[in-house]
Amino acid sequence: MTSSTRTPTEELSATAGRHLLLNMTPNGSFGQGGQDLFVVRSGEGPYVDDADGRRYIDGLSGLYCCQLGYSYAPEFADAAARQLRELCFSPLWSASAHPTAIELSERLARIAPVDIEHTFFSGGGAEAVETAWKIARRYHALRGDSTRTKAISRRGAYHGLTLGALSLTDDPGLREPYGPGAIETRFVSNTNRFGLAPECADDDVYTARLLAELEAAILAEGPETIALLIAEPVQNRGGCITPPQGYWPGLRTLADRYGFLLVADEVITAFGRLGEWFGGDCYAARPDLVTVAKGITAGYAPMGATLVSSKVTEVINRPGAVLNHGYTFAGHPLSAAIALRSLEIMERDRILDNVRDQQGHLATRMAALTDLPLVGDVRGAGFFYACELVGDLEGGGFSDRARADLVADLVPRRLREAGLLARVYNRAAPLVQIAPPLISDRALLDRIADILTDTLTEASARL
Structure with a gap:
């Protein structure tokens, strides 16, 4: 592919591969011949847009930082x-x-x-x-x-x-x-x-x-x-x-x-x-x-x-x-x-009041995820929650294949495809974590919970 036909993400990924060292990242996996970066270009409210113009709910508040989202610039x-x-x-x-x-x-x-x-x-x-x-x-x-x-x-x-x-x-x-x-x-x-x-x-x-x-x-x-x-x-x-x-x-x-x-x-x-x-x-x-x-x-x-x-x-x-x-x-x-x-x-803008008003509803929506076979536990408080996933082995562990297929691939891919940025850990305890902006209203929290439900339901069926 010539540079004139590359997408903005591909162009930026190639440049980053030549010059930028990322935090907590296998940097050699990106750049020429490697996978593309996820490049965030702009933000509005609780959403961010990538370099190719796709919009996502920022379900992690920019790694727990952007309490107010992106509209107060x-x-x-x-x-x-x-x-x-x-x-x-x-x-x-x-x-x-x-x-x-x-x-x-x-x-x-x-x-x-x-x-x-x-x-x-x-x-x-x-x-x-x-x-x-x-x-x-x-x-x-x-x-x-x-x-x-x-x-x-x-x-x-x-x-x-x-x-x-x-x-x-x-x-x-x-x-x-x-x-x-x-x-x-x-x-x-x-x-x-x-x-x-x-x-x-x-x-x-x-x-x-x-x-x-x-x-x-x-x-x-x-x-x-x-x-x-x-x-x-x-x-x-x-x-x-x-x-x-x-x-x-x-x-x-x-x-x-x-x-x-x-x-x-x-x-x-x-x-x-x-x-x-x-x-x-x-x-x-x-x-x-x-x-x-x-x-x-x-x-x-x-x-x-x-x-x-x-x-x-x-x-x-x-x-x-x-x-x-x-x-x-x-x-x-x-x-x-x-x-x-x-x-x-x-x-x-009474941001703390918004969290206090909505946290009970979010807790209820998140707790319902434990009905899914893949979800062993849900825990958290406020606007800060995680699902611990359980797998196909006795005691809830994951076989190498299930971990690779579900935790490393299907779950993070489906969440991103559905327009939600969440954190998916692939370590000793596989986890899906959210920490949405504190400006989130009930409709947005429901949308986050719906995406989690749909994604983990599909993963449970695959398990």
Whole structure:
């Protein structure tokens, strides 16, 4: 095919194959002689259009970022233009700051979990997690607890791909190519009940079991060596895993008992994904630090942040103490202005109320998918759900053929053909995940559920 007869997607794929390295992608599979990329050209409302003009429901909110969809660009452009006319850049460095970052930090303190009063800005989620680790280490060192050099995370968790954050991520395929982790980390069970004994359906029983396992791990490692425990209010990796009642208060009790800091990784769950400003509020979480990114700017600019409790800042802000950590572009004026505008829009247009109003209906539609033979479990909250698929082998596993035919091919292909962008995992636990924009109305949520139903019904018949 000559270049004059190529589609826009084919042209762009060929150029990308020559010059662009994609994230988390077998880059050698694309380009000349390889498969085409999925190239997103534009967006409107909850939809995106590809380079060839086909329209899709963005059922993942641009990888959990675009809380407001794609129709607020004029407002964000106005906020950006105002900021750029006034100040294009100034670092938060060496006793220097700028008004927009100061205003955003004050705004975040007003909506943050109880006792969270300070913000350290960064460029994204992994940097926010790295910052949480370094603040925790600095906190303990200033208190004379220099032996606290270990972390606790949960099995299957993902907290980022920089070397520190990667140490807290339980995925050997991601960690092992880069050698030993930078942080010694003990992994404990997450809160996924699927496939467990029937008594784990009882919240009190299950919470007690999880907290007993965690306490045993703390004691085995030595409480005096643990700097922090990090967990997501709803764990993304493994499929929107919600906690049982009492779990987060139990984490708070153990953190206080043994002296480590509790970190809520809210990179995905903050800013309305679960119907609250912070997802941990749904589960009575009382963290010492909170990591955020993604939805803080609704995807209109890059930004991350680590929110810090007064308990911690009382130590790290002691006279003469230096927080010797930073990023050149932390709290960039443009990103800060866009984050402020995003928070303003969410309040003005009652975005949280929309999630609260629609989440029960979405939960009902998603739960109905468990009637299909291919769907073993549905779990999630707010606008954040996953279906765990079960296959043709005893115990629900997939044969190699069924995994290749259904999970790797038919399900993602049919979803895309039906106009829905969703996430289909093809790992130890095959999953289909959705996280639609928070502006989605009932009709759109029904359309998403209908596409999932039709696709998984066809796959079940093929199984």
